Amino acid sequence: MSCDALNPHPEARHFRRKPEEVMRLARLGSFHPTRISFMQTLLRRLKREGWRFARDLWQIDDKGVGRATYRVVGPERTYTLVAFAHDLPDEQRSDRVIATAWDATFTLFDGIPSAADLDRLEANVPKQEAGRVSDSELTLSRANRSVRLFAHVVERLAAGRQPDRAQLEAVGYLMRTTAVYGSGKFGAADRRKIAERPELSGPFQAEMLSVWLTRAFTLDLVEHLARVRGGDAAVAMDPELRRLLGVGNSTGLGMAPFLMNHPVLLNNWMLAREEALARVRAQASASASEVEAFRQALLAAQKNAATWSSEHPIQQSKLAALRSDLAILAAELDGELLKEEPYPWNRLWLWGERTLSLEGQEALVSLLLEPQGDLVDELSQCMDADEDAAFRIDGSMTVVELQAILGRVFDWAMDMDFSWEGNDARFWYVSEEKLEPRLGERHSEAGADLEQPLSTGRDAQRLSRDLQAWSDDASIADFLLSHPEHRHTVRRSQIAAAYPFSEVRDNLISADLLPIDLLRCKLSFFGATRFDPRSDRWVRICMYPGAPFPHELLEPAS
Amino acid sequence: MSDPTIQSPLGQVPPESVNFAVSLAEIDAMGMKAARGAGYSWGLAQEAGRAARWLAAYRLSGPEALSALLAAVQDDPSAHAPKREAGRWFATGGTLCPIALGASLSDRAKAIAAGEDVRAHAVLYPLLLLPFFSRAARDLHCGFRLEGDGFGLLATFEGPSCSDWQRLGDCRQSDLTLTSASARAEDVRQHGWRGYPIAAAVWQDLGHWAHRTYVPASEASRLAGAGAGRSDND
Numbered sequence: 171m172s173c174d175a176l177n178p179h180p181e182a183r184h185f186r187r188k189p190e191e192v193m194r195l196a197r198l199g200s201f202h203p204t205r206i207s208f209m210q211t212l213l214r215r216l217k218r219e220g221w222r223f224a225r226d227l228w229q230i231d232d233k234g235v236g237r238a239t240y241r242v243v244g245p246e247r248t249y250t251l252v253a254f255a256h257d258l259p260d261e262q263r264s265d266r267v268i269a270t271a272w273d274a275t276f277t278l279f280d281g282i283p284s285a286a287d288l289d290r291l292e293a294n295v296p297k298q299e300a301g302r303v304s305d306s307e308l309t310l311s312r313a314n315r316s317v318r319l320f321a322h323v324v325e326r327l328a329a330g331r332q333p334d335r336a337q338l339e340a341v342g343y344l345m346r347t348t349a350v351y352g353s354g355k356f357g358a359a360d361r362r363k364i365a366e367r368p369e370l371s372g373p374f375q376a377e378m379l380s381v382w383l384t385r386a387f388t389l390d391l392v393e394h395l396a397r398v399r400g401g402d403a404a405v406a407m408d409p410e411l412r413r414l415l416g417v418g419n420s421t422g423l424g425m426a427p428f429l430m431n432h433p434v435l436l437n438n439w440m441l442a443r444e445e446a447l448a449r450v451r452a453q454a455s456a457s458a459s460e461v462e463a464f465r466q467a468l469l470a471a472q473k474n475a476a477t478w479s480s481e482h483p484i485q486q487s488k489l490a491a492l493r494s495d496l497a498i499l500a501a502e503l504d505g506e507l508l509k510e511e512p513y514p515w516n517r518l519w520l521w522g523e524r525t526l527s528l529e530g531q532e533a534l535v536s537l538l539l540e541p542q543g544d545l546v547d548e549l550s551q552c553m554d555a556d557e558d559a560a561f562r563i564d565g566s567m568t569v570v571e572l573q574a575i576l577g578r579v580f581d582w583a584m585d586m587d588f589s590w591e592g593n594d595a596r597f598w599y600v601s602e603e604k605l606e607p608r609l610g611e612r613h614s615e616a617g618a619d620l621e622q623p624l625s626t627g628r629d630a631q632r633l634s635r636d637l638q639a640w641s642d643d644a645s646i647a648d649f650l651l652s653h654p655e656h657r658h659t660v661r662r663s664q665i666a667a668a669y670p671f672s673e674v675r676d677n678l679i680s681a682d683l684l685p686i687d688l689l690r691c692k693l694s695f696f697g698a699t700r701f702d703p704r705s706d707r708w709v710r711i712c713m714y715p716g717a718p719f720p721h722e723l724l725e726p727a728s
Numbered sequence: 729m730s731d732p733t734i735q736s737p738l739g740q741v742p743p744e745s746v747n748f749a750v751s752l753a754e755i756d757a758m759g760m761k762a763a764r765g766a767g768y769s770w771g772l773a774q775e776a777g778r779a780a781r782w783l784a785a786y787r788l789s790g791p792e793a794l795s796a797l798l799a800a801v802q803d804d805p806s807a808h809a810p811k812r813e814a815g816r817w818f819a820t821g822g823t824l825c826p827i828a829l830g831a832s833l834s835d836r837a838k839a840i841a842a843g844e845d846v847r848a849h850a851v852l853y854p855l856l857l858l859p860f861f862s863r864a865a866r867d868l869h870c871g872f873r874l875e876g877d878g879f880g881l882l883a884t885f886e887g888p889s890c891s892d893w894q895r896l897g898d899c900r901q902s903d904l905t906l907t908s909a910s911a912r913a914e915d916v917r918q919h920g921w922r923g924y925p926i927a928a929a930v931w932q933d934l935g936h937w938a939h940r941t942y943v944p945a946s947e948a949s950r951l952a953g954a955g956a957g958r959s960d961n962d
Binding site for chain 2: 305558616623647650660661
């Protein structure tokens with residue numbers, strides 16, 4: 171949905187950044203989670219609405235094999251995470267999507283599963299892509315252990331000792347998910363089933379709930395195995411140390427085309443975030459409590475940046491810039507920056523734009539939103555999308571009108587020389603082996619004839635050139651009758667005219683493309699932290715570190 | 729938009745079952761890939777997936793009709809692409825593709841709603857046209873009437889109704905007229921979200937077309953294409 175109906179802040183409009191400034195890969199690849207990211211939104215709702223929690227089933231044997239269920243009960247509906255734990259030989263443990271066995275597999279059941287449901291799920295969920303779930307299930311996912319940290323924690327707890335804090339912080343999770351499928355994949359319920367439910371209407375709320383409950387399972391499993399090994403000598407983990415741990419995630423290219431394939435959704439995510447920033451900048455004054463909350467958020471960000479590590483050279487230099495930026499910001503706060511009125515937050519923002527790296531600027535967005543829940547949290551309600559409503563092409567548009575849109579949205583591509591190899595170096599395709607999106611080298615690999623329609627800038631240029639042969643007042647309906655090959659680009663362009671943040675304004679087939687920029691953008695909206703690229707197209711993240719556990723946030727369910 | 733990351737259970741149809749259920753999202757993704765594999769442009773392939781999904785949501789045999797259509801156009805959809813002369817639509821190959829015709833009529837929906845008459849000759853599987861003018865009726869808050877060989881369809885912003893759903897579903901080819909309609913539809917069909925039961929053979933037929941859109945892996949692409957290749961254990 172659009173934010174406009176919810177928007178009682180017309181004054182914020184003047185403070186909005188422009189799409190051509192924001193929708194650049196280098197900036198999108200510097201995003202940090204905010205308080206309207208999907209994990210944060212989910213936990214606020216569960217708390218606010220008084221959801222309840224129970225672990226109903228724990229049938230895990232001494233080898234850590236078996237099944238468990240985690241149930242959350244809301245005002246209207248109940249959801250249950252069904253977990254299957256497996257005994258996976260080390261040599262089979264792979265985070266690649268091509269893996270066929272995992273340490274644990276999961277599904278989020280819509281309601282309370284019967285014994286027959288559990289048996290049906292046990293026959294399918296451990297197989298993941300090779301199995302089938304039904305429209306009673308909302309997600310399908312799996313996770314692998316961090317072998318090193320898992321063994322360390324079991325060993326320590328079994329011996330009656332607490333694990334080493336530095337090791338917990340360095341790895342950040344006991345298990346990492348390697349895929350969390352939702353929205354109708356592998357027979358699971360279509361998005362439409364849950365789209366009208368307030369608790370799941372926001373993007374990826376079912377997936378985020380599934381991961382949050384998975385986190386509780388990973389801690390329960392490690393403590394279970396410590397008790398098996400240590401018997402009476404074993405201890406539970408200190409609640410404060412427990413909190414440090416999130417769920418890891420390993421994400422490859424499969425996720426990258428999502429943003430281009432869901433332009434209306436991307437627009438609504440971006441628009442909510444940009445509107446939130448604009449509302450904060452439009453505040454005439456800053457209260458003492460807001461300033462203090464900002465300082466606390468900055469301290470937390472500095473702490474996070476200090477323990478956030480990466481072996482990848484690109485991320486290492488970004489991290490160095492971020493730490494430096496946050497230090498400069500902290501020093502500047504001690505001066506006069508927030509004491510000048512009116513519009514102190516806007517002054518701070520403009521100072522940041524002049525002074526900080528892209529990492530620092532986008533971190534500042536997250537910090538500025540943090541003290542302003544009353545102002546921005548409602549924007550989380552307008553981040554879903556009715557994509558079908560934007561699907562139909564308006565063929566009554568004229569050639570000159572479409573050319574104007576192309577010139578506005580794809581101006582960066584209109585004169586780009588795509589005959590130069592560096593500008594059309596890559597092609598997106600779907601691999602036969604895993605049915606997953608991949609990126610190929612156009613000039614050295616086979617398969618470019620099967621490329622996906624993600625060469626947005628090049629295709630926009632081709633469309634514009636073919637349009638030049640038509641008279642200005644010709645209709646797009648007539649043009650498409652002669653040129654069906656441009657239909658997908660006409661659709662993108664008309665969507666971009668109505669949804670200004672729907673298009674990435676960079677060349678997605680360039681030799682310089684870093685797919686991790688797309689991954690980071692999407693994962694930041696999820697609420698993920700600790701982005702750790704393992705290559706230019708594969709990234710590890712952490713979800714829910716520091717967050718409360720279900721038994722801490724929620725009252726017990728009967 | 730269809731999500732190419734939605735995988736389809738190609739080759740993983742449970743061997744013991746003749747019928748199994750697929751989600752609407754799977755139908756959308758599979759329909760798009762199958763149409764692309766059969767030679768449609770990406771934009772029209774998107775329309776094909778959307779149309780099959782739309783019909784399945786109404787418990788109408790969209791996936792089956794799409795599968796039959798792809799077999800009928802035999803890899804050459806351009807021969808069945810629409811041409812227009814004085815309000816009459818036809819294809820040089822003899823029979824008209826309902827996906828390409830539906831897309832073109834949807835593009836002209838405002839003109840048709842304003843009174844432009846449409847007569848179409850020899851349209852294959854006219855059921856597949858329904859999503860196009862139903863969506864247009866919804867978006868433009870108007871109505872359209874479609875008359876074919878033994879059936880009449882009315883699509884308004886409230887949804888579709890038909891004089892004989894069975895006959896429409898079974899129709900392989902028909903001449904059609906499409907006009908603007910102001911009548912309120914009665915017995916409007918309702919859509920849902922449930923998984924769609926489908927014969928394994930139909931799903932596999934679509935899968936064969938979809939398979940043509942996939943790029944076979946080489947050892948190099950296996951490593952470079954996904955960007956892994958280093959150890960991911962820790």
